[in-house]
Amino acid sequence: MEQNILKLDPKLKLVYVWQQPVRIFHWVNALAVLMLCITGYLIGAPLAIQHGTEASFNYWFGIIRAIHFIAGYVFFFNFIFRLYWGFVGNEYSKWDNYVPYKKKQWKGIWEVLKVDIFQLKLGPYETIGHNSLASTTYFMTFIAFIFQSLTGFGLYAAMSPSWFPKLFSWFVPLVGGDMAARHLHHLLMWVFILFAMIHIYLVFYHDYIERNGVTSSMIGGWKFIEVNEDEDKMNED
Amino acid sequence: MNNKRPTIYEEFKAKGYSRREFVTFCSLMGAWLGLEVSGVSQVAKALEAKSRPPIIWLHFQECTCCSESFIRSSHPLVADIILDKISLDYTETLMAAAGHQAEKSLHDTMTNYKGEYILMVEGSIPTKEDGVYCCIGGKTAYDIMQEVAEGAKAIIAWGSCATNGCVQAAAPNPTGAAPVGKVIHGKPIINVPGCPPIAEVMAGVVVHLLAFDRIPALDSQNRPKSFYSRRVHDTCYRRPNYDAGLFVETFDDENAKKGYCLYKMGCKGPNTYNACGVIRWNNGVSFPIQSGHPCIGCSENNFWDNGPFYEHLKSFPGFGIESTADKVGLGLGIATGAALGAHAVATNIRKRKLIIKGRKEIEAESSND
Numbered sequence: 243m244e245q246n247i248l249k250l251d252p253k254l255k256l257v258y259v260w261q262q263p264v265r266i267f268h269w270v271n272a273l274a275v276l277m278l279c280i281t282g283y284l285i286g287a288p289l290a291i292q293h294g295t296e297a298s299f300n301y302w303f304g305i306i307r308a309i310h311f312i313a314g315y316v317f318f319f320n321f322i323f324r325l326y327w328g329f330v331g332n333e334y335s336k337w338d339n340y341v342p343y344k345k346k347q348w349k350g351i352w353e354v355l356k357v358d359i360f361q362l363k364l365g366p367y368e369t370i371g372h373n374s375l376a377s378t379t380y381f382m383t384f385i386a387f388i389f390q391s392l393t394g395f396g397l398y399a400a401m402s403p404s405w406f407p408k409l410f411s412w413f414v415p416l417v418g419g420d421m422a423a424r425h426l427h428h429l430l431m432w433v434f435i436l437f438a439m440i441h442i443y444l445v446f447y448h449d450y451i452e453r454n455g456v457t458s459s460m461i462g463g464w465k466f467i468e469v470n471e472d473e474d475k476m477n478e479d
Numbered sequence: 480m481n482n483k484r485p486t487i488y489e490e491f492k493a494k495g496y497s498r499r500e501f502v503t504f505c506s507l508m509g510a511w512l513g514l515e516v517s518g519v520s521q522v523a524k525a526l527e528a529k530s531r532p533p534i535i536w537l538h539f540q541e542c543t544c545c546s547e548s549f550i551r552s553s554h555p556l557v558a559d560i561i562l563d564k565i566s567l568d569y570t571e572t573l574m575a576a577a578g579h580q581a582e583k584s585l586h587d588t589m590t591n592y593k594g595e596y597i598l599m600v601e602g603s604i605p606t607k608e609d610g611v612y613c614c615i616g617g618k619t620a621y622d623i624m625q626e627v628a629e630g631a632k633a634i635i636a637w638g639s640c641a642t643n644g645c646v647q648a649a650a651p652n653p654t655g656a657a658p659v660g661k662v663i664h665g666k667p668i669i670n671v672p673g674c675p676p677i678a679e680v681m682a683g684v685v686v687h688l689l690a691f692d693r694i695p696a697l698d699s700q701n702r703p704k705s706f707y708s709r710r711v712h713d714t715c716y717r718r719p720n721y722d723a724g725l726f727v728e729t730f731d732d733e734n735a736k737k738g739y740c741l742y743k744m745g746c747k748g749p750n751t752y753n754a755c756g757v758i759r760w761n762n763g764v765s766f767p768i769q770s771g772h773p774c775i776g777c778s779e780n781n782f783w784d785n786g787p788f789y790e791h792l793k794s795f796p797g798f799g800i801e802s803t804a805d806k807v808g809l810g811l812g813i814a815t816g817a818a819l820g821a822h823a824v825a826t827n828i829r830k831r832k833l834i835i836k837g838r839k840e841i842e843a844e845s846s847n848d
Contacts, residue, residue: 286791287805288743290728297739303724359822400710400752415699420710420750421776421785425804428792432808436815443819451830 274317281310334371350374393427484530525690533596536570541602545638548675553762598631607655642670649783674777712748714756745789747776
């Protein structure tokens, strides 16, 4: 029994990393992306459902599409909100975490690759907010978000009476028409699915190996971080 | 306009059409063009007062299906006045003249009606090897196009060849086939895509030009909005089946017999802007989807390169013909899953060391205290 109880590392401190708006964004986004992927996949490859009734008695595919479009709106405005928060939020949610324009960030990416992915070095490589590799990956997903919104609303514009999707219709001819836009939209869905797989795995991995409570940090906002006396070390990350 | 020419209405009468037929025609055109009721009388008045503008109809790399479609217009008046009399001007397929006579008639129209004639083009223009792949009367299509476009009032690009290159421009495009819009600049161009375009659409565009003396409202790709602003999907009579999730699974199943939606058979209706679902073909008899075949999206840019006709997803470049985004995505998903599994195993082996190391450190520290 005694053996199984590990004393809390005295160097670990609780740090409030994710502010509430960031957490809300995360979960709204997660839900929207989940809905979008499920309904999007079904729109691409509808189930073979047999009915004895006339078309006027059924509307399941229409509902699938309606969910997709509603989730699309939620996803888009939630994303816009997060971009805004990238300018007014705390140091861990600021935009400059994500855009890898500093040499230090590229060095950080290499460190994380060595420690976490290729397991060449025994870790842990700890950072308070996102590590450099994660932030760069999020930056790339944000670019995917933009393309997914442009193609999605661009395609939706043709069937919507609303003015809003029409703001995106200029994009479709740029990629070569509806068919090409549809293809790009479909490919990006797979990028989201692959991202989600790796993202969830790595969150569990970090929680498991570093015991920093990263999984629950997206619920409560707190992370257990080893805070050194050396303040500079902390600020560097 | 030259007053020596008879008016369009006079030409109709000379052909033996009655006043009633003429008014019917004007009403039909008004409806197709989406005019208000008063617009119909405008069309009628214009056709009564105006003579037919001189027309030069050029054929380049094409199959003449646009001309074939045009002469099968459900209401033959426009085809009659334009194609029957067109030998007065120039069109390779239907004119009476040949050889030097034909070239002379082309030249005469160009000089006598400079800035007045309407240029209609069927086919794409090859640009590779200085355009040798299509030569008429010793001149390349490219040179003819430049020369004739110079004095044209407006240009109508008939069909997919002239608007986006169609099959000749499909990868790898050996002749460098280019649509009219890519070789002519600074002239009003009306794109009327389709392989071929619907006869009534062609007639509607011509009547609009005749009646209103200006170009119909065009979208961003220079297509007349009245015919190309809606998707085939949104005007399809099978659409309720789509919303109900009732799909044809194979061409010979029960669902096909019941006339369910052809979406899963690769129907390109959801990505195609055309008037097939509204005007239909052959005097409104049918259109591909009504006849049980998915739309192939023939009026969309590069439709030959937009993936297989009977599948909805393009094949994925570099992964073989049968690979779609879904197959590649699923493969990557499985590979990712396997990689994550391997990583988890490695992590667990490593974690034993970490736990032991961590415990020793903490114990050492607490015993120090």
